[in-house]
Amino acid sequence: MTLQEFASLVIQFVVAMIATICFSISFQVPRRHYLACGETGAVGWLVYIVCTAAGLSAPVATLVAALPLTACSRLFAIRHKAPITLFLLCGIFPLVPGAGIYYTAYYFLQNAQSLCLDKGVETLKIAVALALGIALVCSLPLPKQISLRQYNGPKQSR
Amino acid sequence: MDDRALNLVMEAGKTMLANGGEVFRAQDTMDIMARSLGVEDFNVYVLTNGIFASAQGGTVNAVRHIPSVSIHLGRVEAVNAISRDLAAGRLDLDGAEAALAAAVALPPTRFAARLLSAAVGSGCFAFLFGGGGPEICMALMAGFAESVLTHLIRLSGSSRIFSDILAAWLCTTLVLLGRMALPGLDANTAIIGALMVLTPGVALTMGIRDFINADYLSGTIRLFDAVLVAGCLACGVALAYLLANVLLGVVP
Structure with missing residues (x-):
C-alpha cells in the first residue's frame, strides 16, 4: 500500500466518523456516546471500502462490514451500559442502501424497468446482507459474566 | 397497585x-x-x-x-x-x-445543532459517495435548506408524506440550480448526499431484522413504510427535474 492510498483510507475513516456523529446528533443520542457511535460507523465504512476495492460485490462487502460494525456496537453497549440500538442505528448509516433506494425509485418513475429492477434487487440484497450480519453477531453467545453486565442485551429469539 | x-x-x-x-x-x-x-x-x-x-x-x-x-x-x-x-x-x-x-421529558437537541449536523452529514455523505469540493458544498447547502424546511413543515403540523416530497423537491432544485452555475457539478452525488438524511434505509434494514426475528407483521409494516417514503422522495426528485426542465430547460 502506498502512502497516498493509506492517507485516503484515513480521510475516508474520519469523514465516515463525522457523518455518523452527525446522524447520532439528529437521532438525539446522549452526548457521551457520540465518539463510540462515530467509531462504529467508521469501522463499518472502512471495512466496506476495503472489501469493494478488493473486488467484492456491494452486498457481500456489506455483509463482511456488518460483522465488525456489530461487534463494535456490542462492545460499546457493554462498556457504556447502554442498549446496543444506540450504536447500531447510527453506525449502520454509512452502509444503509440510501442511494440504492433513491435510484430504484428514480428509475421507476423514469419508466426504466430493467434498471429499476437491477437497482431494486441490489438494494434489497444489501439490506438483507446488513440485517444478516447484524443478526449473526448479535446471536453469538457471550461469556456469562459479561452477558450479565450487558443486561437486556440483544436477544434474537423469543 | x-x-x-x-x-x-x-x-x-x-x-x-x-x-x-x-x-x-x-x-x-x-x-x-x-x-x-x-x-x-x-x-x-x-x-x-x-x-x-x-x-x-x-x-x-x-x-x-x-x-x-x-x-x-x-x-x-x-x-x-x-x-x-x-x-x-x-x-x-x-x-x-x-x-x-x-x-x-428529555428535551430534543437544540434546533441549531440539528441543522448543523444535517448539513455537515449531507456534505460528508456527498464525499463518501465520491463527490469533490463542489458536490460537497452543494450537498451541505441543500441539506441545510432541507432540514429547515422539514422543521417548518413539522411545526405547521402537516403530514410526513407532504414534508418528504417537498424536502426532496427542494434539495434537488437547489442542486440543479447550482449545476447551472457550475456546469461540471455531478448532480446525482450531491442530491444523494443531501437526501441521505431522508432515505428510509434504517427502516428498510430494521424491517428485515424483524423478518429475521420471525416477526413478519412488524417487518411488513416497516417495509411498507420504507417503500412509501422512498416513493415520496422519488416523486419530489422527479417533480424537481420536471419543473427545472420546463422552466429552465435543464436536461435530466
Whole structure:
C-alpha cells in the first residue's frame, strides 16, 4: 500500500466518523456516546471500502462490514451500559442502501424497468446482507459474566 | 397497585417504540419490568405501531397506539436504564414513575445543532459517495435548506408524506440550480448526499431484522413504510427535474 492510498483510507475513516456523529446528533443520542457511535460507523465504512476495492460485490462487502460494525456496537453497549440500538442505528448509516433506494425509485418513475429492477434487487440484497450480519453477531453467545453486565442485551429469539 | 404498575409498563413500552426502539427490545423491556413490579400473568404483544397487553388472568387489559415514530435514542436509553434499575431492585413503583416522566421529558437537541449536523452529514455523505469540493458544498447547502424546511413543515403540523416530497423537491432544485452555475457539478452525488438524511434505509434494514426475528407483521409494516417514503422522495426528485426542465430547460 502506498502512502497516498493509506492517507485516503484515513480521510475516508474520519469523514465516515463525522457523518455518523452527525446522524447520532439528529437521532438525539446522549452526548457521551457520540465518539463510540462515530467509531462504529467508521469501522463499518472502512471495512466496506476495503472489501469493494478488493473486488467484492456491494452486498457481500456489506455483509463482511456488518460483522465488525456489530461487534463494535456490542462492545460499546457493554462498556457504556447502554442498549446496543444506540450504536447500531447510527453506525449502520454509512452502509444503509440510501442511494440504492433513491435510484430504484428514480428509475421507476423514469419508466426504466430493467434498471429499476437491477437497482431494486441490489438494494434489497444489501439490506438483507446488513440485517444478516447484524443478526449473526448479535446471536453469538457471550461469556456469562459479561452477558450479565450487558443486561437486556440483544436477544434474537423469543 | 396492579393498575398503576401495568400502566407504567405500557407507557414505558410506548415511549420506547415512539422514540425508535426495536419491537423485540420493547417486548423484552416490558416483560422484565412487569416481572420486577410483580404484575401477575403479564402477556404482551408488540407491533411496530401498537402494544396489546393483559394481566391478572386476562381481567386487566391495555392497548397503546403509536401512530408516528420520531427517533430520540436518548429516551430509549433512559427507559432501558429504568428497566435495569427495576430488575436490580434499585427503584420502586413511585421512583420508576418519576424516572419515566423524566425520560419522556428529555428535551430534543437544540434546533441549531440539528441543522448543523444535517448539513455537515449531507456534505460528508456527498464525499463518501465520491463527490469533490463542489458536490460537497452543494450537498451541505441543500441539506441545510432541507432540514429547515422539514422543521417548518413539522411545526405547521402537516403530514410526513407532504414534508418528504417537498424536502426532496427542494434539495434537488437547489442542486440543479447550482449545476447551472457550475456546469461540471455531478448532480446525482450531491442530491444523494443531501437526501441521505431522508432515505428510509434504517427502516428498510430494521424491517428485515424483524423478518429475521420471525416477526413478519412488524417487518411488513416497516417495509411498507420504507417503500412509501422512498416513493415520496422519488416523486419530489422527479417533480424537481420536471419543473427545472420546463422552466429552465435543464436536461435530466
